[in-house]
Amino acid sequence: MSYLDGLKLPDDIKELSYEDLERVAEDTRHRIIETCSKTGGHIAPSLGVVELTIALLKTFNPENDRIIWDVGHQSYAFKILTDRKDRFHTLRQYKGISGFNKPCESTFDAFGVGHTSTSISAGLGMRLADDILGRERRIVSVIGDGAMTAGMAFEALNNLGELDKNMIVVLNDNEMSISPNVGGFSNYLSNMMTSKFYTRVRKEVQSQLEDKPLGPRLLKIAKKMEEGMVGFFTPGILFEEIGLRYIGPIQGHKTKDIVKALENAKGLDGPVLVHVLTKKGKGYKPAEDNPSKFHGVASFDRETGESVKIAGQKSYTDIFGETLAEMADNNKCIVGISAAMKDGTGLNIFEEKHPDRVFDVGIAEQHAVTLASGMAISGLKPFVAIYSTFMQRAYDQIIHDVALQNLPVVLCLDRGGLVGADGPTHHGIFDISYLRCVPNLTVMLPKDGYELVSMLKIAEAMKSPAAIRYARGEAGNYPDIEQERVVIGEPQIVNSGEKIAIVSAGHIFCEAYKAYKKLKEEGFNPTLINLRFLKPLNEKRIADTLRNAKLVVTIEEGSVKGGAGEEIQSIVMDHEINAKVVKLGIPDKFIEHGDLQTLRKIAGITADVLVNQIKEHM
Numbered sequence: 001m002s003y004l005d006g007l008k009l010p011d012d013i014k015e016l017s018y019e020d021l022e023r024v025a026e027d028t029r030h031r032i033i034e035t036c037s038k039t040g041g042h043i044a045p046s047l048g049v050v051e052l053t054i055a056l057l058k059t060f061n062p063e064n065d066r067i068i069w070d071v072g073h074q075s076y077a078f079k080i081l082t083d084r085k086d087r088f089h090t091l092r093q094y095k096g097i098s099g100f101n102k103p104c105e106s107t108f109d110a111f112g113v114g115h116t117s118t119s120i121s122a123g124l125g126m127r128l129a130d131d132i133l134g135r136e137r138r139i140v141s142v143i144g145d146g147a148m149t150a151g152m153a154f155e156a157l158n159n160l161g162e163l164d165k166n167m168i169v170v171l172n173d174n175e176m177s178i179s180p181n182v183g184g185f186s187n188y189l190s191n192m193m194t195s196k197f198y199t200r201v202r203k204e205v206q207s208q209l210e211d212k213p214l215g216p217r218l219l220k221i222a223k224k225m226e227e228g229m230v231g232f233f234t235p236g237i238l239f240e241e242i243g244l245r246y247i248g249p250i251q252g253h254k255t256k257d258i259v260k261a262l263e264n265a266k267g268l269d270g271p272v273l274v275h276v277l278t279k280k281g282k283g284y285k286p287a288e289d290n291p292s293k294f295h296g297v298a299s300f301d302r303e304t305g306e307s308v309k310i311a312g313q314k315s316y317t318d319i320f321g322e323t324l325a326e327m328a329d330n331n332k333c334i335v336g337i338s339a340a341m342k343d344g345t346g347l348n349i350f351e352e353k354h355p356d357r358v359f360d361v362g363i364a365e366q367h368a369v370t371l372a373s374g375m376a377i378s379g380l381k382p383f384v385a386i387y388s389t390f391m392q393r394a395y396d397q398i399i400h401d402v403a404l405q406n407l408p409v410v411l412c413l414d415r416g417g418l419v420g421a422d423g424p425t426h427h428g429i430f431d432i433s434y435l436r437c438v439p440n441l442t443v444m445l446p447k448d449g450y451e452l453v454s455m456l457k458i459a460e461a462m463k464s465p466a467a468i469r470y471a472r473g474e475a476g477n478y479p480d481i482e483q484e485r486v487v488i489g490e491p492q493i494v495n496s497g498e499k500i501a502i503v504s505a506g507h508i509f510c511e512a513y514k515a516y517k518k519l520k521e522e523g524f525n526p527t528l529i530n531l532r533f534l535k536p537l538n539e540k541r542i543a544d545t546l547r548n549a550k551l552v553v554t555i556e557e558g559s560v561k562g563g564a565g566e567e568i569q570s571i572v573m574d575h576e577i578n579a580k581v582v583k584l585g586i587p588d589k590f591i592e593h594g595d596l597q598t599l600r601k602i603a604g605i606t607a608d609v610l611v612n613q614i615k616e617h618m
Contacts (some may be wrong), residue, residue: 002027010082010108013057018256021058024081025050025255029283031088032076037302039091040421041099044281044294045144046076048174048252052276053077055258056140056170059266065138066110066126070119070147072100073295074172075109082108092421094594100425114425115390116363117150119143120169124156127165138168138266145173146340149362160271161243168265169273173249174280174291239273248275253282292343313477316470316507317414319449321346323456324383325353331460333381337372339365345385345414365390369397369409376407381460385412388428388469389419395434402465403440409466410459416469417507417557418586418600423593428469429586432505433562435467436534442466442488443534445506445564448476451532454486471507471557473596478513489536493545494528500614501527501549501579503542505534505556505564511600512555514607519614526614534564542568543575551617553582555605560585582613 004027007013016024028050036043054077056067062082069075079097080088083106090096101109111122123141130137147153148171160167236246245268250261258276265272280295281287286305287294299308328334328350335357336347342360351358361368365386372382386394391413402409416428435443444459444466446452452470459466484492500519504512509530516528527545531537546552552572554565565583572581586603593599600606 010057021255028077033284035089035091037300040298042073042296044287044291045073048278048280048282049074050077051253051255055255059262062108068110068119068123068141070143071116072113094598116147117153120156124160127167140168142170164270167271171275174278244271244273246273249277252276252278313474316475317346321349323453325350328354335382337368337384339368339386347385365394366397369394370401372409373401373407376409383410387415388413388431389426403438406440406464408463411467413469415472417471419472420596421593424590429558432558444468447509447530450483489533489538492530497525497527499550501546501552503529503554503568505531508557511607515610539571542571549579552579555584
């Protein structure tokens with residue numbers, strides 16, 4: 001039995017000594033490591049904020065006060081120490097607890113997250129609502145230094161400083177290195193300048209001087225001196241200028257120091273930023289040594305930290321990175337752009353060979369796409385690799401900065417489709433629908449690694465924008481299907497059959513092909529089409545192939561609303577083909593987290609569902 005099992009959480013946190021809280025921290029880390037070694041997850045960020053989480057729960061009342069975690073990568077300790085200790089082993093499993101914060105999962109989760117840099121905006125919204133409704137509670141937004149690279153965070157900070165509302169922002173900084181001497185003095189200085197005594201003296205001096213003839217001028221000089229002192233010894237001058245009181249930097253693995261800083265922040269009027277220095281992966285050596293690898297991992301060996309991998313085909317991501325690196329060997333204009341996800345998108349492979357041609361812009365998808373536009377209009381060939389779910393943030397830039405100017409930017413949408421354990425915030429299910437309507441944009445949907453390589457080379461030669469959408473995980477491999485040359489706009493007609501037609505868009509061909517083979521075994525002869533392209537698309541060839549069909553079933557791992565199925569349905573109608581069209585895709589709802597095959601069953605896009613639909617409608 002662990003020490004945590006004997007506690008009533010989160011209430012007991014407030015009563016425990018700091019010595020006992022060290023045991024809480026140790027047990028919490030153990031539980032995170034033990035669970036994530038089996039389920040995978042965002043282990044390094046969560047290990048880094050264990051003491052910070054304990055300090056927040058000791059300082060505030062989480063049942064009434066609102067503690068808003070940005071992204072949710074950091075919130076595992078919070079889940080354990082509030083009300084999910086006994087369910088934490090179900091993390092990221094189907095019907096288990098989410099890897100992110102969800103108000104529907106727990107009343108302690110103040111705001112639903114998954115995409116980054118939203119916590120300050122959400123917190124300020126709550127603060128304004130409390131003012132209007134006359135509600136008394138503390139609002140605390142916890143945001144990481146990585147999330148601070150997004151423009152949205154600074155928009156919120158600027159608005160917060162302007163409105164001058166009582167709110168605490170905790171900056172969890174696990175990257176910045178400050179020497180112990182400067183950091184220690186800065187910590188002392190911040191504690192002194194935000195203490196109750198100093199705050200009271202400052203207010204008394206201000207009230208005494210305001211009515212004096214030279215009072216306003218003297219107050220202005222005093223404020224400049226104070227800002228200069230803070231700016232000289234701390235990195236907080238930016239926040240002071242925006243309008244936030246700055247406390248820090250604080251040693252992020254000493255609970256007592258963090259609590260003292262948070263208590264000081266509670267005593268101040270107006271917005272306060274508490275700067276806490278933490279170490280990613282704290283308490284687990286493999287994660288400390290390689291925090292990037294352990295930011296988000298699959299299951300791993302607890303003793304060694306090595307991933308538990310099942311041998312298989314190369315992933316789409318690896319194929320993308322290797323192919324782009326090879327292409328760049330012969331084309332000096334090729335550059336890669338990432339929004340803080342070089343490893344996740346495969347650009348780390350490209351970077352090994354061409355380090356001077358990779359640009360990681362931080363969590364700034366909008367900037368990434370417009371940066372690519374500037375490069376493209378100046379003669380470069382940018383490949384922007386961003387997860388499908390995060391590309392949504394740059395939609396305006398795709399339309400106005402890329403497509404409207406018809407610039408040769410290549411949008412590489414990794415994680416297109418269902419992604420499994422990360423759940424609804426990360427499923428890439430809207431991309432086909434939101435890209436389909438953008439003029440000038442060629443949209444490519446590879447079914448396997450061969451087609452991805454071909455499409456990357458096609459995109460390299462294009463003088464207009466292109467989007468290539470591919471899945472997470474292993475690339476398809478179909479040795480019994482002839483690999484025809486990929487030509488812009490041309491579908492692959494795998495089989496021309498009778499009465500029944502299956503039309504597949506992208507990597508979900510794996511399910512379409514299983515269904516096709518099963519139907520063949522049962523004596524049917526279905527047509528099987530691999531679209532390859534959504535825009536442009538040779539409508540005449542599609543129509544001619546479907547002319548004799550009585551039933552057309554489309555399948556895609558994307559939203560059925562506005563998806564590829566609707567494109568095929570339009571072609572059937574426009575060419576007056578007398579066939580019923582059944583569209584299989586992600587229904588008009590959010591799909592929860594779980595293993596991929598279970599989620600495909602829920603969405604109704606498996607081979608078995610496809611076969612049953614065909615039999616029912618025939």
